Amino acid sequence: MYVSRSEGSFINTVSIPPSAFDELLQVFSRHYVCARYTSTLQLLRPRRISELFGIPPATLSRVLHKAEIALDKALQEIPDAQVRYPSKHQQRQWARRVQEKEPLLDGVWGFVDGKNYRVQSPANADLRNAHYNGWLHTVLVTGTLCYGMDGTLVRGRHNLPGSWNDGETTANCK
Known part of the structure; x- marks a missing residue:
């Protein structure tokens, strides 16, 4: 999906177009090391993700928590990601x-x-x-x-x- 740049696929999967994803990824990667995984993953439950990657649930939870903190920091740096009431x-x-x-x-x-x-x-x-x-x-x-x-x-x-x-x-x- 990332390589094909299909706008419909991006919006259906992550709710934003490829250009917005690239902007977010650029800022996000300053706060979190992004590993590349090329398999086609659907939305998975934490237990299935743990099994797929061979990591304990506690480790997955810790990694996801750190990623959420990094995403929060990244979104704070992107003006268009803010919720703003219009003038x-x-x-x-x-x-x-x-x-x-x-x-x-x-x-x-x-x-x-x-x-x-x-x-x-x-x-x-x-x-x-x-x-x-x-x-x-x-x-x-x-x-x-x-x-x-x-x-x-x-x-x-x-x-x-x-x-x-x-x-x-x-x-x-x-």
């Missing part, structure tokens, strides 16, 4: 671009998307009630992302009670 000027520009495509949408500069994740039911009744989603009939945590019209991530909130809907989780996204 009023940027909001107006995006709103004009949206209205050019959809004339009936006035003042809309982005969109919201939420995701629910099932969790184990808490023993505490109040906590369980807060996380119970009556519409979906299960205990959840929810997360919401707010994007600008060009795909820029402008806000995110996660691990919120599952009883909240997307609108409630984005009340401050104005």
Whole structure:
């Protein structure tokens, strides 16, 4: 995949195009030694990765932890990797671009998307009630992302009670 530079494959696998991956890899490799492995690996569970590379789970956990720290440092160095709320000027520009495509949408500069994740039911009744989603009939945590019209991530909130809907989780996204 890396050699073929297929944009579709990159986006499906790592959620960013090859050019963004190269930029991230350049900064990331300053914080972490990147070993080259050429086999085609699918998303694997830690146990399977340990078996495949012949390393103990504790070692894998330590290596992944160090890689996560290096990734965090690398992302802090890349301005385009930051989650930034747009200025009023940027909001107006995006709103004009949206209205050019959809004339009936006035003042809309982005969109919201939420995701629910099932969790184990808490023993505490109040906590369980807060996380119970009556519409979906299960205990959840929810997360919401707010994007600008060009795909820029402008806000995110996660691990919120599952009883909240997307609108409630984005009340401050104005």
